[in-house]
Amino acid sequence: MAESPNANIHAVAHEHIRNNPKFQELVSKRRAFAWLLSAIMLTIYFGFILLIAYGKTFLGQSLSGGVTTVGFPIGVAVILSAIVLTGIYVRRANTEFDELNRQILEEAR
Amino acid sequence: MSITKFALAAALAIGGTLAATAAYAAGADLGNVEKQATNWHAIVMFAIFVGGTLGITYWAARKNKTAADFYAAGGGITGLQNGLAIAGDYMSAASFLGISALVYGSGFDGLIFSVGWLVGWPIILFLIAERLRNLGKFTFADVASYRLAQGPVRIFAASGALIVVIFYLIGQMVGAGQLIKLLFGLDYIFAVIVVGALMMVYVTFGGMTATTWVQIIKACLLLGGATFIALGVLSHFGFSFEALFAKAIEVHPKKAAIMAPGSLVTNPVDAISLGLTLMFGTAGLPHILMRFFTVPNAKEARKPPASSVTSTS
Numbered sequence: 001m002a003e004s005p006n007a008n009i010h011a012v013a014h015e016h017i018r019n020n021p022k023f024q025e026l027v028s029k030r031r032a033f034a035w036l037l038s039a040i041m042l043t044i045y046f047g048f049i050l051l052i053a054y055g056k057t058f059l060g061q062s063l064s065g066g067v068t069t070v071g072f073p074i075g076v077a078v079i080l081s082a083i084v085l086t087g088i089y090v091r092r093a094n095t096e097f098d099e100l101n102r103q104i105l106e107e108a109r
Numbered sequence: 110m111s112i113t114k115f116a117l118a119a120a121l122a123i124g125g126t127l128a129a130t131a132a133y134a135a136g137a138d139l140g141n142v143e144k145q146a147t148n149w150h151a152i153v154m155f156a157i158f159v160g161g162t163l164g165i166t167y168w169a170a171r172k173n174k175t176a177a178d179f180y181a182a183g184g185g186i187t188g189l190q191n192g193l194a195i196a197g198d199y200m201s202a203a204s205f206l207g208i209s210a211l212v213y214g215s216g217f218d219g220l221i222f223s224v225g226w227l228v229g230w231p232i233i234l235f236l237i238a239e240r241l242r243n244l245g246k247f248t249f250a251d252v253a254s255y256r257l258a259q260g261p262v263r264i265f266a267a268s269g270a271l272i273v274v275i276f277y278l279i280g281q282m283v284g285a286g287q288l289i290k291l292l293f294g295l296d297y298i299f300a301v302i303v304v305g306a307l308m309m310v311y312v313t314f315g316g317m318t319a320t321t322w323v324q325i326i327k328a329c330l331l332l333g334g335a336t337f338i339a340l341g342v343l344s345h346f347g348f349s350f351e352a353l354f355a356k357a358i359e360v361h362p363k364k365a366a367i368m369a370p371g372s373l374v375t376n377p378v379d380a381i382s383l384g385l386t387l388m389f390g391t392a393g394l395p396h397i398l399m400r401f402f403t404v405p406n407a408k409e410a411r412k413p414p415a416s417s418v419t420s421t422s
Contacts, residue, residue: 005151021217022356025163034235034236035236037231037235038232038235038236041228041234041235044226044228045225045228045384045388046384048224048384049221049225049380049381049383049384050380050381052221052243052370052374052380052384053376053377053378053380053381054377054378055372056369056370056371058369059217059368059369059370060366060369060371066351066354066355067351067354067355067358067365067366067368068351068354068368069217069369071217071220071368071370072217072220072350072368075217075220075221075224077339078224078228079223079224079227082228082230082231085231086230086231086234089231089234090233092188092236093239
């Protein structure tokens with residue numbers, strides 16, 4: 001890392017931000033939220049994979065008597081869940097997290 | 110790394126649907142394609158596409174002034190543009206040829222691949238995307254070596270990248286060569302050299318700006334083409350999935366077995382190992398990860414996964 005003439009000013013600003021309780025709130029809230037959503041996604045996905053591994057006959061049985069099997073709507077549901085979870089994250093990040101971020105930067109001035 | 114994707118992109122974008130249907134109708138095996146008579150229509154289309162993308166490269170080369178411009182498009186790509194570019198990176202070989210062929214060959218098991226690839230995206234978004242952007246580096250090796258010993262980390266990253274890229278590149282170049290041979294009637298070796306030279310020109314002169322725009326164009330072409338085919342097929346069956354599946358079972362040599370898992374994934378260990386590979390495969394793709402360095406801030410870094418999740422699905 002090259003030492004810039006502003007290194008000291010930056011170090012002070014960094015220290016200031018790190019000690020801001022709002023920054024700690026942002027970090028812990030976002031971390032918890034990200035891991036929660038990841039856990040939901042992984043559970044859904046590996047549930048699907050385990051179903052493929054151990055529940056072949058279940059996935060292969062007919063849905064409402066026709067040729068369409070139970071597996072297809074389940075596969076589509078996993079895809080939709082990925083879209084929904086992404087939407088949930090982006091929505092909260094764009095409002096709550098970005099607002100906190102803005103306040104932190106404001107207070108660091 | 111997007112270089113490799115261009116190999117198929119260039120060939121694919123021209124013919125798009127044509128390429129796939131031609132190969133399919135002729136019953137041709139891609140590994141053993143017969144050289145076709147020189148097809149001037151296809152060559153003219155190809156020349157127009159190459160000319161257009163070279164124009165973009167020229168424009169990008171004039172804009173590139175610093176290292177940040179070259180590697181990360183100066184951080185000036187918007188989230189939506191980047192999302193389309195990632196979708197382009199991701200869809201070239203994978204969705205258009207690979208998944209179509211897997212679903213055609215093994216039915217339900219092909220669906221496992223599309224699901225597995227897709228769920229990598231939310232994980233990237235939740236855990237990786239914003240952090241990468243916030244560090245303000247150019248490549249993944251920069252990030253990995255940020256708090257560690259630079260030398261060994263970079264050597265390891267470079268070796269890993271090169272080994273993966275070599276395999277990636279061989280597959281893509283063979284595919285591109287075969288496709289161009291099939292479409293244009295060029296000699297295989299000549300086709301591979303032309304494609305390889307074009308890729309190098311794009312990336313060397315245009316950097317990330319040019320590759321991004323070429324990917325965006327490709328993504329739009331592929332999304333448009335795939336939607337058109339899907340709607341066409343569905344309208345043929347009166348928008349009834351039941352009728353579509355019934356016909357598929359009737360004409361497929363494996364009959365009803367294509368509607369259930371098992372033809373490709375035969376035991377639980379296979380299923381779990383494949384599931385892990387597919388998901389972490391997406392999350393670790395270097396040309397995807399480096400795209401997060403091209404956006405101006407974390408908010409924009411959030412958009413690409415969001416938009417590419419929507420478009421790739």
